[in-house]
Amino acid sequence: MRRLLPLLALCSSLAALAAGCGDSDRGGSAQALGAGDVIGMKALHFKPDHVQVPVGQKITWKNDESVPHDVKADSGADFASKTFGKDGTYAFTPTTAGTIKYECTLHPGMDGTIDVVAK
Ligand SMILES: [Cu+2]
Structure with missing residues (x-):
């Protein structure tokens, strides 16, 4: 474990230059999710995995592959x-602004972020 620390430090310092370093924080900008757009589930990832939606807009996830998945909020929503x-498919409509972190409980590393913004 100790051997990993320099790598992690390097990763952090480069994060500002290169969007994302590892899966925990891609650091990238959120993609606006329009009404009617869906978050796909493919190759064991949510696509896109970081979206922005206005309060009150329904968010729909759709499984695009033969692997079963689920969607569970970790923080910011329930x-x-x-x-x-x-x-x-599964859908959820956020009612308050904030950041929601969620995951597929079946696949470690399959997670996503939703930035819910006031209209
Ligand atoms: Cu999954």
């Missing part, structure tokens, strides 16, 4: 879907 398979 929702959890059932596990669903290919072409299955």
Whole structure:
């Protein structure tokens, strides 16, 4: 573990230059999610994995592959879907501004961020 620390420090210092270093913080800008757009679930990732939506806009996730997934809020909201398979969907509508972190509980590293902004 100790051996990893220099690498992590390097990673942090470069984060401002290169968008994202590892999966924990991509540092990239959020992609505006329009009404009717969906967050896909493909190759064990949410795509896009960082979106921005206005308060009150429904967010829909759709599983695009034959691997089952789910969607569960870790912080900033309280929702959890059932596990669903290919072409299955789940939706959540945020009612307050803030940052929501969520994940698929079945696949470590499959996580995403939603920036909910006031209209
Ligand atoms: Cu998954």
